[in-house]
Amino acid sequence: MVLAITGLFILASLAQATSALPSIFQPRFMIRRSTDDTNTTGVFGPDSKIWGEETPYYAVADYVSPPSSCEIDQVNLLQRHGARYPKKNPTKAMKSAIKKLQKVTITESSMQFISNFTYDLAEDDLTPYGAVQSFDAGIEAYQRYSFLVNTDSLPFVRASSSTRVVESAGNWTAGFAYGSNSTYEPVLSVIISEDGNDTLDDASCDALSNSDSPGDQESAWIDVYTPNITDYLNSGASGASLDNSDTQYLIELCPYVTVAYSERSEWCDLFSSLGIFPDYEYYGDLDKYYTTGWGQGTLGPAQGIGYMNELLARLTNTPVNDSTSTNTTLDSDPTTFPLNRTFYADFTHDDLLIAVYSAMGLFPTPTLNYTSTDDKETSAWRVDQMTPFAGRMVVERISCSDAYASGEGEYVRVLVNQAVQSMPFCDSDDNDLCSLDTFVESQAFARNSGYGIWDECSD
Known part of the structure; x- marks a missing residue:
């Protein structure tokens, strides 16, 4: 049964299916079927594709089916939660910057709206638009991979315990059920606590701080790209x-207010007129590069080792072999970590996705730094294309017949936001397929626990 409430839908059957979960983890199924992809059709504006980690999901490329002599026999989805409200510290900073502007007279016409702007966003939680993103992703997953599903083999779904992640997983399962006309109703089977070992969160390494504040490179870049904007704002609001x-946090109001109300914010028009978003995009690239990406040395990518070893276990139908961030109690129990399934769906955060990309060897980028954006346009490291809200990586296991040019056997293909990834680290072929055996061998960093790097997390 589907209930319509204020333009949003609640799937009662899904709510009942999750009633056994602790109340704090009950998904709020604020979902509806969207009629189009707002980001693609430009409702949020063309610059909404360069908002860094706050970019609303969009498909980077059209989906390409495997070669005709090959068939997908297993799918592993790792997806970020949908659009959220700002976290606690950015919320305070945004309010402070707004207060500075509203206590003086604003004379610049492009800034007049600020005088009457009311900041009333929640903190940290999933927005209604974010719920829709996950719901639509579930529909898409069913439409693309329905041939892998039957009543005895539904997607096995896990989520990290953050409320917005749990709700995203619940909305995805609701979308999957909707796509199948309620023929198949997967449920969220495992919630992994973020208070302990959790392969779907990046907080298992004590040596890395989890601060919402900009790091050294990001702070330095703010002082490179924002001064002219700061001067403009101060000239239009003397005193x-x-x-x-302050300017940095005011710019962030653009994506956050937009995804909060599902319509383009006036903050976006202000900063778009000043041409700031390409430089704001680079801020996001630096942020993730130095948080859990290549710029964090090896401790950043080490956060992705646990998930990678779980992925290898699923691809090879063998027990998990890991001594890093896995929860061994969960992973050793076939009820909470089953093998021989055809569809796995895991829900996580952007920093963990970045760590997994880096641990696997995707998006290799030797250096990013605040002094120059000369290599920006050709760099593979584009956070808005890697981890937008509801961003996702899909690893397909593909079985090919002897008619396939590269030979009969099992292969692996990796897609990030639908774009098929080349895998030079495992000699992928012209179709970007890598043999399963070669893929496993290529993941020596994960299989060897980062060659001792993980031990530095507790030093």
């Missing part, structure tokens, strides 16, 4: 005395 940090 506001904004600094560059």
Whole structure:
């Protein structure tokens, strides 16, 4: 049964299916069937594809089916939660910057809306638009991979315990059920606590801090790209005395207000007119590069080792072999970590996705730094294409017949936001397929626990 409430849908059957979960983890199924992809059709504006980690999901490329002599026999989905409200510290900073502007007279016409702007966003939680993103992703997953599903083999779904992640997983399962006309109703089977070992979160390494504040490279870049904007804002609101940090947080109001209300914010028009978003995009690239990406040395990618070893276990139908971030109690129990399934769906955060990409060897980028954006356009490291809200990686296991040019056997293909990834680290062929055996061998960093790097997490 589907109930319509204020333009959103609640799938009662899904709510009942999750009633056994602790109340704090009950998904709020604020979902509806979207009629189009707002980001693709430009409702949020063309610059909405360069908002870094706050970019609404969009398909980077059209989906390409495997070669005709090959068939997908297993899918592994790792997906970020949908669009959320700002976290606690950014919320305070945004309110502070707005207050500085609203206590003075604004004379610049493009800034007039700020005088009457009311900041009323929640903190940290999934937005209604974010719920829709996950719901639609579930529909898409069913439409693309329905041939892998039957009543005895539904997607096995896990989520990290953050409320917005749990809700995203619940909305995805609801979308999957909707796509199948309620023929198949997968449920969220495992919630992994973020208070302990969790392969779907990046907080298992004590040596890395989890701060919402910009790091050294990001802070330095703010002082490179925002001064002219800060001057413009201060000239249009004399006496506001904004600094560059204030400007950074004001820019962030654009994506956050947009995804909160599902319509383009006036903040976006203000900053778009000043041509700031390409440089704001680079801020996001630096942020993730130095958080859990290549720029964090080896401790960043080490956060992805646990998930990679779980992925290898699923691809090879063998027990998990890992001594890093896995929860061994869960992974050793076939009820909470089954093998021989055809569809796995895991829900996570953007920092963990970045760590997994880096641990696997995707998006190799030797250096990013705040002094120059000269290599930006050709760089593989584009966070808005890697981890947008509801961003996802799909690893397909593919069985090919002897008619396939590269030979009969099992292969692996990796897609990030639908774009098929080349895998030079495992000699992928012209179709970007890598033999399963070669793929497993290529993941020596994960299989060897980062060659001792993980031990530094507790030093």
